[in-house]
Amino acid sequence: MEILQKQYAELLAGQQFREEDFDPAVLARHIAALSSSVLLAGCAVSIFDLHRCEHAYESEFHRALFSDPQQEYAGVRIHPEDLVQVARNGVAGMRHVFLRRNPNMDVRRFKLIREYRALVHGVYKRVTEEFQILETDRAGNVWLVLSIVNLSANQQPPYKVASQLIDTRTGDSFSPLDDFFDREEILTPREREVLHRIAQGRPSKEIADELHISIHTVNTHRQRILAKLGVDNSLEAVKYAWILGILDA
Incomplete structure (x- = not known):
C-alpha cells in the first residue's frame, strides 16, 4: 500500500x-x-x-x-x-x-x-x-x-x-491494467513495432520480412500482445492500444 x-x-x-x-x-x-x-x-x-x-x-x-x-x-x-x-x-x-x-x-x-x-x-x-x-x-x-x-x-x-x-x-x-499502464511497460519495443504493422494491416509474412525475423517469431509476438492487453484478437488489440496511447493517432 x-x-x-x-x-x-x-x-x-x-x-x-x-x-x-x-x-x-x-x-x-x-x-x-x-x-x-x-x-x-x-x-x-x-x-x-x-x-x-x-x-x-x-x-x-x-x-x-x-x-x-x-x-x-x-x-x-x-x-x-x-x-x-x-x-x-x-x-x-x-x-x-x-x-x-x-x-x-x-x-x-x-x-x-x-x-x-x-x-x-x-x-x-x-x-x-x-x-x-x-x-x-x-x-x-x-x-x-x-x-x-x-x-x-x-x-x-x-x-x-x-x-x-x-x-x-x-x-x-x-479494465485498467494495474501493473502496465504506460506505453514503455505494457509492450516491449519489438512488440510495439509488430503492433504498429498489424494496425497497418500487414500480414505476418510481410512483417517478418520487414523486421528480418521468422513468421513464427511474429506470431509469438502477436500472442504475447493479445495476452498483455487482455484481448482476443488483433482488431481488439489495435483498438485497445490506441486508447492506451501505445499507438499514436
Whole structure:
C-alpha cells in the first residue's frame, strides 16, 4: 500500500498547476448545479479538487450514506480486503489520464466505473462509483473530478473489486491494467513495432520480412500482445492500444 501511495503522490506532483489559471466561479457553478439536481438527490456526490488535494464538495446524501453512528465522519471507508485492489485500479486509471501520449485526446471523455465494498451506516456493502473529469486547467492538468456513488443492486458474494474505463465518445471500455499502464511497460519495443504493422494491416509474412525475423517469431509476438492487453484478437488489440496511447493517432 505504501508503494501505491507513493505512485499516487508522484502522479499528482507531475501536474504543474498555476494559481492564476483557476476561477473559483467555475467550481461554484458546478456545486450549485449538483446540489440542486433532482436526478442526483439520491446519490452520494462529491467533487475532488486535485489542485488543492481535497474534497471541494460532498452532498448531504454522501455524508449521510457514509456516516457511522459509532465514529466521526471520515468520508468513504473501503473494506480492508478491497483497499489495495481499489488503490491499484485508481493509480492505473490516473496513469492512463496523466501519462497519455496523444495530446489531442480530451481526457474528459473518459469515465472510470468501479465496484467495491464500503462502510455504509456501519455495515460493509458493495457500492458502485463513477468518476468523471469535470474541469482541466489551461495546460490540460486535471483539476476537478466528479464522483457519484450508489449502492450496488448486487449484494451477494463473491465479493470482487471490478473496474472499467469507458470512452464515452466511442463506447469502448476496458479494465485498467494495474501493473502496465504506460506505453514503455505494457509492450516491449519489438512488440510495439509488430503492433504498429498489424494496425497497418500487414500480414505476418510481410512483417517478418520487414523486421528480418521468422513468421513464427511474429506470431509469438502477436500472442504475447493479445495476452498483455487482455484481448482476443488483433482488431481488439489495435483498438485497445490506441486508447492506451501505445499507438499514436
